[in-house]
Amino acid sequence: MTRFLLPLAIFSVLVVFLGVGLTLNPRQVPSPLVDKPAPVFQLHHLHDPDKTLMSQDNLGKVWLLNVWASWCVACRDEHPLLVQLAKAKIVPIYGLNYKDQRDTAIQWLKQYGDPYTVSIVDSDGKVGIDYGVYGVPETYVIDKQGIIRYKHIGPVTVKSLEDKILPLIKELQG
Amino acid sequence: MYKFEVAANSFILQNRIDHYSKFIKRLIAVLFVALVPLISFANEAVPVAEDPVLEKRLINLSENLRCLVCQNESLAGSRADFANDLRREMREQMKANKSDEEIIDFLVARYGDFVLYNPPFKTTTLLLWFGPLILFLGATIGLFIYLRRRRTQLEDIPLSESQRLEAEALINKTNKE
Numbered sequence: 035m036t037r038f039l040l041p042l043a044i045f046s047v048l049v050v051f052l053g054v055g056l057t058l059n060p061r062q063v064p065s066p067l068v069d070k071p072a073p074v075f076q077l078h079h080l081h082d083p084d085k086t087l088m089s090q091d092n093l094g095k096v097w098l099l100n101v102w103a104s105w106c107v108a109c110r111d112e113h114p115l116l117v118q119l120a121k122a123k124i125v126p127i128y129g130l131n132y133k134d135q136r137d138t139a140i141q142w143l144k145q146y147g148d149p150y151t152v153s154i155v156d157s158d159g160k161v162g163i164d165y166g167v168y169g170v171p172e173t174y175v176i177d178k179q180g181i182i183r184y185k186h187i188g189p190v191t192v193k194s195l196e197d198k199i200l201p202l203i204k205e206l207q208g
Numbered sequence: 209m210y211k212f213e214v215a216a217n218s219f220i221l222q223n224r225i226d227h228y229s230k231f232i233k234r235l236i237a238v239l240f241v242a243l244v245p246l247i248s249f250a251n252e253a254v255p256v257a258e259d260p261v262l263e264k265r266l267i268n269l270s271e272n273l274r275c276l277v278c279q280n281e282s283l284a285g286s287r288a289d290f291a292n293d294l295r296r297e298m299r300e301q302m303k304a305n306k307s308d309e310e311i312i313d314f315l316v317a318r319y320g321d322f323v324l325y326n327p328p329f330k331t332t333t334l335l336l337w338f339g340p341l342i343l344f345l346g347a348t349i350g351l352f353i354y355l356r357r358r359r360t361q362l363e364d365i366p367l368s369e370s371q372r373l374e375a376e377a378l379i380n381k382t383n384k385e
Binding site: 162 | 276277279289297316317319320
């Protein structure tokens with residue numbers, strides 16, 4: 035009997051490890067920026083290029099930074115959800131228009147709706163690098179002290195909103 | 209007379225045209241063959257960098273960094289837009305006299321240890337570094353235990369008197385048949 039127990043134990047451990055490995059998503063690279071201060075930026079508005087927004091301007095409120103682009107197909111998936119979220123006025127959403135053309139970006143917002151309090155322009159992707167953006171869309175939850183509390187990679191879904199993002203915002207706004 | 213001349217002339221002319229067209233055909237063929245190597249080399253990379261030393265340093269450094277968009281490619285080898293941006297960033301930092309360590313720290317601060325193909329040595333990566341060694345040691349110890357146990361099992365166990373008699377009876381019985 036015991037001669038079967040050891041291989042069985044080893045096999046079970048292997049199964050557990052492989053099972054955990056299968057459920058992990060290699061595309062979800064944990065960001066080292068979570069729980070660190072959001073990188074500072076000063077960027078021009080999309081609609082009004084004369085105005086600029088600084089990251090410090092948002093100190094004192096909980097806000098979302100949503101990285102988007104008109105060339106990004108997955109952004110279309112999450113966009114209706116963002117428009118809904120903006121209408122509910124739970125949290126201000128700031129759009130980081132990443133490596134895009136100004137006129138196509140404005141046109142895109144006209145077509146799909148504009149959930150953003152302000153969209154700012156990162157035309158060469160430098161601020162994107164500071165934020166560790168490697169795929170669009172990405173969404174950051176930033177708290178009142180200007181600290182990144184959560185990073186969502188890929189399109190925001192109803193599940194991710196309900197399970198993680200909304201409860202976190204509620205807690206942070208507290 | 210005149211007719212003959214015209215015919216002769218046209219014959220000569222036709223002959224010349226044939227000759228020339230053959231020559232031109234050959235010329236085209238020769239030119240084509242001569243152009244083949246040019247065509248096949250037309251795609252080879254042309255060094256565009258103004259500073260080959262810096263570019264070499266960039267390649268050496270980015271070969272050990274992972275492209276996060278196409279994760280099985282290095283930053284040096286990837287043609288993704290993202291890799292391009294990061295290479296540009298690294299190039300700029302090199303021009304600003306940043307050291308290799310500073311550039312790597314810059315990238316790790318933004319993208320985490322995952323950008324490194326060589327994972328750093330720290331408490332969270334102990335299992336990663338020593339896991340294979342532990343598995344190997346465990347397997348070796350297991351093998352030794354198994355071999356030793358098997359040796360004792362294979363040792364001759366003498367037959368008891370009754371077993372010996374029984375065996376002899378069996379042998380005698382088969383011999384008789």
